[in-house]
Amino acid sequence: xxxxxxxxxxxxxxxxxxxxxxxxxxxxxxxxxxxxxxxxxxxxxxxxxxxxxxxxxxxxxxxxxxxxxxxxxxxxxxxxxxxxxxxxxxxxxxxxxxxxxxxxxxxxxxxxxxxxxxxxxxxxxxxxxxxxxxxxxxxxxxxxxxxxxxxxxxxxxxxxxxxxxxxxxxxxxxxxxxxxxxxxxxxxxxxxxxxxxxxxxxxxxxxxxxxxxxxxxxxxxxxxxxxxxxx
Amino acid sequence: xxxxxxxxxxxxxxxxxxxxxxxxxxxxxxxxxxxxxxxxxxxxxxxxxxxxxxxxxxxxxxxxxxxxxxxxxxxxxxxxxxxxxxxxxxxxxxxxxxxxxxxxxxxxxxxxxxxxxxxxxxxxxxxxxxxxxxxxxxxxxxxxxxxxxxxxxxxxxxxxxxxxxxxxxxxxxxxxxxxxxxxxxxxxxxxxxxxxxxxxxxxxxxxxxxxxxxxxxxxxxxxxxxxxxxx
Numbered sequence: 518x519x520x521x522x523x524x525x526x527x528x529x530x531x532x533x534x535x536x537x538x539x540x541x542x543x544x545x546x547x548x549x550x551x552x553x554x555x556x557x558x559x560x561x562x563x564x565x566x567x568x569x570x571x572x573x574x575x576x577x578x579x580x581x582x583x584x585x586x587x588x589x590x591x592x593x594x595x596x597x598x599x600x601x602x603x604x605x606x607x608x609x610x611x612x613x614x615x616x617x618x619x620x621x622x623x624x625x626x627x628x629x630x631x632x633x634x635x636x637x638x639x640x641x642x643x644x645x646x647x648x649x650x651x652x653x654x655x656x657x658x659x660x661x662x663x664x665x666x667x668x669x670x671x672x673x674x675x676x677x678x679x680x681x682x683x684x685x686x687x688x689x690x691x692x693x694x695x696x697x698x699x700x701x702x703x704x705x706x707x708x709x710x711x712x713x714x715x716x717x718x719x720x721x722x723x724x725x726x727x728x729x730x731x732x733x734x735x736x737x738x739x740x741x742x743x744x745x746x747x748x
Numbered sequence: 749x750x751x752x753x754x755x756x757x758x759x760x761x762x763x764x765x766x767x768x769x770x771x772x773x774x775x776x777x778x779x780x781x782x783x784x785x786x787x788x789x790x791x792x793x794x795x796x797x798x799x800x801x802x803x804x805x806x807x808x809x810x811x812x813x814x815x816x817x818x819x820x821x822x823x824x825x826x827x828x829x830x831x832x833x834x835x836x837x838x839x840x841x842x843x844x845x846x847x848x849x850x851x852x853x854x855x856x857x858x859x860x861x862x863x864x865x866x867x868x869x870x871x872x873x874x875x876x877x878x879x880x881x882x883x884x885x886x887x888x889x890x891x892x893x894x895x896x897x898x899x900x901x902x903x904x905x906x907x908x909x910x911x912x913x914x915x916x917x918x919x920x921x922x923x924x925x926x927x928x929x930x931x932x933x934x935x936x937x938x939x940x941x942x943x944x945x946x947x948x949x950x951x952x953x954x955x956x957x958x959x960x961x962x963x964x965x966x967x968x969x970x971x972x973x974x975x976x977x978x979x
Contacts (some may be wrong), residue, residue, distance in 0.1 A: 722960030729953030740979035
């Protein structure tokens with residue numbers, strides 16, 4: 518699985534998008550990161566709100582990664598990652614609906630709403646989820662929700678914590694897409710404990726983990742932790 | 749801590765209330781279970797919706813446990829457990845406000861709403877929680893939210909699963925009450941991994957674990973599992 522380069526689009530230039538783009542490019546895949554306005558993204562000279570360096574600096578150190586518009590990236594990717602903010606995801610990806618038709622969309626985004634201060638609340642939950650909103654907006658795409666319940670660095674390198682003895686969840690409506698993503702989690706990322714929660718409505722459950730995740734971050738003093746399901 | 753009998757009220761006659769009442773009575777504590785109408789509770793001859801035997805049968809096998817009205821139990825208990833349904837808890841406990849003043853209220857209830865079919869949704873979440881509703885309704889009581897993230901049998905006997913190597917969360921506004929409940933979790937129940945998430949607003953996080961918990965129950969085929977926080 519590692520030997521066949523895949524054309525991958527990473528939608529979003531934040532910490533999560535960068536972590537996956539770097540990881541997948543290092544594995545030899547053809548990665549294009551999508552952004553709203555590439556020139557503006559490259560022109561930014563400040564760190565972002567999370568203290569990450571300007572994108573141009575990050576990109577310079579990863580010459581194999583390409584940068585394009587959202588539309589160019591959606592066109593490029595045979596496999597597409599949603600690493601956008603939860604508030605932007607539906608709008609940005611809906612605009613790429615045709616280019617995304619038939620493709621697997623790995624949805625990492627969480628519907629965090631920071632507009633009312635800290636800690637963030639969820640802009641959708643309980644009776645719906647961002648994963649479901651995306652699947653409804655992109656009925657020809659195969660949305661698989663995963664990666665959204667731990668820190669970006671752990672997402673791409675689970676073995677750095679307890680030798681990988683902790684869990685990642687997948688859910689989605691398309692069995693083949695879930696199978697492919699599960700294989701990718703295992704072969705490309707080293708995930709061992711992969712729990713299939715069923716159809717995309719299970720995204721309600723994994724997105725609703727965020728509030729306790731945020732409290733645990735505060736209680737433990739580090740974001741480098743994850744849940745294990747003990748049975 | 750095990751040697752001094754405590755007067756304990758368990759509000760609620762369901763599976764969770766029974767598990768704790770049996771456990772605490774076996775430890776030698778003076779347990780009174782509270783219900784709306786004791787005569788009606790004792791007259792029931794059918795199993796409940798979860799397949800539990802009639803309460804009278806359960807009680808007969810535990811002669812040390814007493815049954816009373818909610819008001820009698822609230823009066824009796826020096827320590828009070830909320831093992832009510834999430835839909836009943838605020839109303840029932842508010843009616844006992846004076847008797848509960850100054851007492852520690854161990855809140856196990858989850859605001860599950862089964863009225864719209866399965867799986868249940870939450871009747872409050874995201875910007876509020878049942879734990880917070882209770883603390884607002886009972887400002888003179890000390891609400892500590894705990895036990896609400898795993899099956900009742902595991903709540904009272906964590907060591908039966910992986911030797912107890914999994915987590916329980918506590919949160920609440922009163923440091924002394926949390927310290928007391930943490931001591932109880934350890935000494936009476938055998939909990940080892942107790943995570944203090946902070947004030948009662950963290951109940952949003954632990955109650956919002958229910959949707960993923962319910963999906964995991966389906967995926968794993970057993971409710972005898974729990975989360976461990978790996979760090």
